[in-house]
Amino acid sequence: MEAWRQTWTDPAHGAAYGELLYQRAIGALPEMESAKAVARRLAPILRDGDRLLDAGCGAGHFLVSIRRHAPCRVHYHGIDATAPYIDLARRAFAGASDCVFGVDDLFALALDDRSADVAMCNTVLPFLPSIAQPIAELCRVTRRVVILRMLVSERSFLIREVASREDGDELDEANQPRGFGFCNIYSHRHLRRLLGRIPAVRSVAIEPDDEFDPAALADPAEQAFKRDNATAVLGGMQVNGSIIMPWAFVTIGLDHDR
Numbered sequence: 001m002e003a004w005r006q007t008w009t010d011p012a013h014g015a016a017y018g019e020l021l022y023q024r025a026i027g028a029l030p031e032m033e034s035a036k037a038v039a040r041r042l043a044p045i046l047r048d049g050d051r052l053l054d055a056g057c058g059a060g061h062f063l064v065s066i067r068r069h070a071p072c073r074v075h076y077h078g079i080d081a082t083a084p085y086i087d088l089a090r091r092a093f094a095g096a097s098d099c100v101f102g103v104d105d106l107f108a109l110a111l112d113d114r115s116a117d118v119a120m121c122n123t124v125l126p127f128l129p130s131i132a133q134p135i136a137e138l139c140r141v142t143r144r145v146v147i148l149r150m151l152v153s154e155r156s157f158l159i160r161e162v163a164s165r166e167d168g169d170e171l172d173e174a175n176q177p178r179g180f181g182f183c184n185i186y187s188h189r190h191l192r193r194l195l196g197r198i199p200a201v202r203s204v205a206i207e208p209d210d211e212f213d214p215a216a217l218a219d220p221a222e223q224a225f226k227r228d229n230a231t232a233v234l235g236g237m238q239v240n241g242s243i244i245m246p247w248a249f250v251t252i253g254l255d256h257d258r
Contacts, residue, residue, distance in 0.1 A: 018085050021059035025092035033212035034149060034247070035062050038122050039069035040211075041249060045118055045145050046072050053116035054078045055106055055138060056124035060089035063099060077116065079104035106134035114143040114256060123247075125150040126184050132194050139198050144254055151185040152206055152248035159183045159243065183243060195252060203253035208246070212238075 023029040039062070046052065050072075054062055057078030066076070076099040080086055089101040104110055106121070106128065119142040125131045131150070138146050162170050163179030171177055188206060195201045232238070238245045 015084065018059060018082070018088055021061045021085065022088040022092055024061035025059045025064060025089065027064065031065050031068070032061065034123055034209070035065035036069060037209055037211055038062065038120055038147060038149060038249070039065040041147055041251070042066060042118065042120065043070040043072075045147075046070050046074055047117070048073045050074045050117040051115065052076050053111070053119040053138075053142065055104075055109075055119060055121040055134075056080055057089060057101065058082075058085050060092050060099070060101060062120070062122060063093065073098070076100070077102070079109075081105055106137060108133075109137045109141055111141040113140055116142045118142065118145045118147070120147045120149075122147075122149040126245075127182050128184075129182060131184075131186065135194060136198055139200055139252065139254060142254060143256065146252040146254065148250040148252070149209060149247060150250060151183070151246055152188060152191060152250065153185050153246045154187060155185075156187040156190050157185040159185065161241075183240070183245075185246065191250065200254045200256045201252055202255040203251075205251045207249050207251075209249050210237075 020029070024032060024035075042052075052066070052074045054076065057063075057080050060078050063076055063078065066074075078086075078089055078099065078101045080089075080101075080103065083103050086101050086103050093099050093101070106124070119138050121134070121138060125134060125148060128134060135146075135148070138148075159182065160177065160180045161183055162177040163181065164170060165178070169178070191206070192204060195204050238247060
């Protein structure tokens, strides 16, 4: 298994984070600020009867915010590459007839072309080794609009966070991490260049995600999970550990007939 995937399957990380997402999905913990923000952006886009794809759905916690802030009737399809998260989502929404969950891979989605009307991918892309294929796949399977929440800045930075260990044995003799996760930032120019290669893309809007409550980022659940790597706010921007995180929403309008 690739080293970056181990972060999400390691019980010390993946299971703990999955439980945090599950508690949000069942309403035991507050909504995530990012979930509220993406739901507000979906509200004017979604139409009754739309098929909504949530790529990287976790335990289904985004669906709570979508129902609350974008209250039209949609057919929700949540997918995630982490199978235990999908198990949690199915448990959280057992019996709900308006949603379905499944394991899938953003690099090769097992979905038909234009099988969704609208797709969202919230807070996933920075943690993948690359974004060109996942974005192309999302545009392939979506008919109308794709919304991405990712890290966008004036310059690109490819960042690896070394997985910490209690014994400090984090790097091998070649100074390579024994485990790591990505936290990549992409430039406006690079992102627009990637999207310009996809024939169906007709419009691109990149807006900073700055509509959040700083106090909510310091809630006890977040702090307990992240411990010494908690999210904070500095100069109006989110900070995770030593990294400033320029979150942005990328809204992609599609026209497959042009």
